[in-house]
Amino acid sequence: QLQLVESGGGVVQPGGSLRLSCAASGFTFTNYAIHWVRQAPGKGLEWVAVISYDGSKKFYADFVGGRFTISRDNSRNTLYLQMSSLGAVDTAVYYCARCPGGTSHLGMDVWGRGTTVTVSS
Amino acid sequence: QTVVTQEPSFSVSPGGTVTLTCGLNSASVSTDYFPSWYQQTPGQAPRPLIYNTRTRCSGVPDRFSGSILGNKAALTITGAQADDESDYYCGLYMGRGISVFGPGTKVTVL
Numbered sequence: 001q002l003q004l005v006e007s008g009g010g011v012v013q014p015g016g017s018l019r020l021s022c023a024a025s026g027f028t029f030t031n032y033a034i035h036w037v038r039q040a041p042g043k044g045l046e047w048v049a050v051i052s053y054d055g056s057k058k059f060y061a062d063f064v065g066g067r068f069t070i071s072r073d074n075s076r077n078t079l080y081l082q083m084s085s086l087g088a089v090d091t092a093v094y095y096c097a098r099c100p101g102g103t104s105h106l107g108m109d110v111w112g113r114g115t116t117v118t119v120s121s
Numbered sequence: 122q123t124v125v126t127q128e129p130s131f132s133v134s135p136g137g138t139v140t141l142t143c144g145l146n147s148a149s150v151s152t153d154y155f156p157s158w159y160q161q162t163p164g165q166a167p168r169p170l171i172y173n174t175r176t177r178c179s180g181v182p183d184r185f186s187g188s189i190l191g192n193k194a195a196l197t198i199t200g201a202q203a204d205d206e207s208d209y210y211c212g213l214y215m216g217r218g219i220s221v222f223g224p225g226t227k228v229t230v231l
Binding site: 002035037044045046047050057058059061095097100104105106107108109110111112113114 | 155156157159161166167168169171172173176178179208210212214217218219220221222223224225
């Protein structure tokens with residue numbers, strides 16, 4: 001069964017840091033690029049970042065501004081998003097989503113259920 | 122600045138057909154943008170429907186179809202059902218690894 005399971009969300013103070021994880025199962029993780037997508041409360045989907053199948057290529061949305069780092073550990077079938085300098089605007093549900101290919105251009109064909117990040121003092 | 126456009130809302134009768142579109146303010150959408158489509162109901166994760174313009178995701182019925190219509194990507198729902206009432210988002214690949222989503226279309230079935 002294809003599955004992506006996010007974890008690591010929680011409440012963090014403004015300026016703080018958080019690391020999200022996305023555990024994959026049911027498919028050959030090393031064959032696929034993986035995205036992070038977020039959704040603020042009551043808002044639409046917002047693309048955050050993507051990493052290629054082997055981790056050699058990483059791309060970010062402009063708003064990330066060097067604050068987030070996407071990475072993967074193919075030996076653990078796990079994707080990560082290290083976030084720092086968090087602000088209220090980063091409050092959102094964060095989803096990981098698989099690209100149906102090794103690079104990033106095809107869209108997303110498997111999604112996790114998301115993990116909630118709340119930035120608040 | 123590139124802006125993705127979608128209709129804010131659409132209403133369709135049960136059994137009817139509706140076509141949602143996804144455009145760009147500064148260019149024509151073609152297969153080069155690898156358009157994709159996602160369905161989302163409140164409180165749920167997005168459900169992937171279509172990727173690479175017209176490829177249906179696993180388990181998606183064939184009454185959902187993707188295409189290019191004129192200068193926009195399109196998602197057509199044929200034989201609308203009550204549980205098709207959702208928000209629908211398009212996604213586009215903008216090159217250099219960057220993807221963007223549209224603002225979403227709220228579809229009502231009544």
